[in-house]
Amino acid sequence: MDKAGKTKNSTEPAESENWVSASQHLSLIEKNKRLQNTLSQLIDSANKNQQTQDKFYQLELFFLESQTFESLMNRVLFDLKHKLSLSQVELVIIDPDKEIRRLLDEIYGELDYQDLRYVDDESEVASIYQSKVETRLTHSDEFIQRLFAGQPSLSKSAAVLPLWRGTKLIGSLHMGSPDPSRFHHQLATNFLQHMSSIISVCIENSISQERFVHLSLVDMLTRAKNRRFFFQALAKEIARATRANFPVSCLFIDIDYFKKINDLHGHSIGDRALRAVADAINNLLRKSDTLARFGGEEFTVLLPNSDATQANEIAERIRQTVARLQVIGSDKQPLKITISLGVSSWQPDPQKAANAEDIQNHLINAADKAVYEAKEAGRNCVKVSQSRL
Numbered sequence: 527m528d529k530a531g532k533t534k535n536s537t538e539p540a541e542s543e544n545w546v547s548a549s550q551h552l553s554l555i556e557k558n559k560r561l562q563n564t565l566s567q568l569i570d571s572a573n574k575n576q577q578t579q580d581k582f583y584q585l586e587l588f589f590l591e592s593q594t595f596e597s598l599m600n601r602v603l604f605d606l607k608h609k610l611s612l613s614q615v616e617l618v619i620i621d622p623d624k625e626i627r628r629l630l631d632e633i634y635g636e637l638d639y640q641d642l643r644y645v646d647d648e649s650e651v652a653s654i655y656q657s658k659v660e661t662r663l664t665h666s667d668e669f670i671q672r673l674f675a676g677q678p679s680l681s682k683s684a685a686v687l688p689l690w691r692g693t694k695l696i697g698s699l700h701m702g703s704p705d706p707s708r709f710h711h712q713l714a715t716n717f718l719q720h721m722s723s724i725i726s727v728c729i730e731n732s733i734s735q736e737r738f739v740h741l742s743l744v745d746m747l748t749r750a751k752n753r754r755f756f757f758q759a760l761a762k763e764i765a766r767a768t769r770a771n772f773p774v775s776c777l778f779i780d781i782d783y784f785k786k787i788n789d790l791h792g793h794s795i796g797d798r799a800l801r802a803v804a805d806a807i808n809n810l811l812r813k814s815d816t817l818a819r820f821g822g823e824e825f826t827v828l829l830p831n832s833d834a835t836q837a838n839e840i841a842e843r844i845r846q847t848v849a850r851l852q853v854i855g856s857d858k859q860p861l862k863i864t865i866s867l868g869v870s871s872w873q874p875d876p877q878k879a880a881n882a883e884d885i886q887n888h889l890i891n892a893a894d895k896a897v898y899e900a901k902e903a904g905r906n907c908v909k910v911s912q913s914r915l
């Protein structure tokens with residue numbers, strides 16, 4: 527019983543138990559401070575993580591938005607460097623049989639990136655990793671030197687990310703930082719790995735997209751470009767020639783008496799002759815020239831930076847080469863294949879501004895007329911248009 531006569535409840539703590547000593551009180555305050563510190567560090571780190579996640583999320587969207595292989599490469603090789611403050615970015619793409627290189631070459635012509643490297647098979651990528659092909663963060667000078675071989679060493683740490691599509695290795699992405707602690711082996715790699723998966727998907731998608739573009743610009747029989755591509759290339763070339771003050775020339779090429787080849791030897795031998803003519807012309811052209819199949823047995827060639835004299839020489843060389851072709855006919859004898867060629871040229875004149883459409887019409891109409899003259903003159907010859915704009 528207490529002084530008030532109440533019986534003390536046995537479950538209530540004794541007064542001495544309720545009493546907290548000053549030292550215990552201080553220690554609780556300390557503990558609380560520490561907990562608050564830990565909490566604010568956790569919140570800090572969660573915020574930083576959120577910011578990093580947002581940054582990577584934005585980057586991934588940025589990659590996913592690229593419509594062509596060219597724009598994707600610009601984003602991966604240049605923009606990524608700036609957005610993540612990197613010193614070096616290099617991309618390696620596995621391209622067996624050089625199929626991707628050929629495809630891009632045919633669509634874009636010269637599409638050269640210093641930091642884009644193609645290799646023929648997986649083993650060349652595996653050799654970069656030395657051991658297992660998996661995400662690697664390193665500050666090993668020796669590894670970094672080898673990674674960016676041939677370039678001055680600007681990086682003190684690097685992330686090496688394999689690019690997978692499912693279980694298929696399609697390439698490798700290498701990022702270098704001037705900061706030695708940027709890519710250290712304890713850093714969480716999940717953001718980087720996620721980004722590399724997105725880049726893998728984007729690479730595959732953009733290449734599939736380019737395959738469609740290619741189908742719509744190339745003549746399937748002869749592998750020459752089609753009329754649509756020719757007009758696009760011509761418009762681009764006229765703009766470039768105007769800026770740089772270069773001449774542009776066009777050849778119109780028509781196979782002589784082609785109907786007879788079909789009639790005498792059948793359509794499939796006619797097709798073979800068409801392919802042989804296209805290949806022969808293509809082999810005589812520069813990479814920057816464009817051969818297109820304009821219609822049935824008609825081809826056009828766009829010759830950037832060539833004047834009438836140079837174009838005439840090329841036309842004559844093509845004529846002679848085609849005349850020597852050995853395409854075997856249905857009678858097992860070589861066919862007689864000859865072509866008639868018309869040449870047109872245009873040279874920018876600073877005194878006389880011309881509009882692009884007029885230049886285009888002039889080049890096409892003049893070359894077309896010149897082929898007609900070559901046919902009239904007995905075929906198997908070259909005529910150079912004297913018409914000026």
Ligand SMILES: Nc1nc2c(ncn2[C@@H]2O[C@H](COP(=O)(O)OP(=O)(O)OP(=O)(O)O)[C@@H](O)[C@H]2O)c(=O)[nH]1
Pocket residue numbers: 747780781782783784785786788792793794795796797800821822823901905
């Ligand atoms: N085998 C084949 N023949 C084609 C193709 N496209 C067009 N041709 C044929 O090309 C022939 C063109 O004949 P014409 O326009 O009369 O000209 P040509 O016989 O070459 O006579 P000239 O041009 O006057 O020397 C036609 O018989 C078309 O059927 C094709 O893809 N394959």
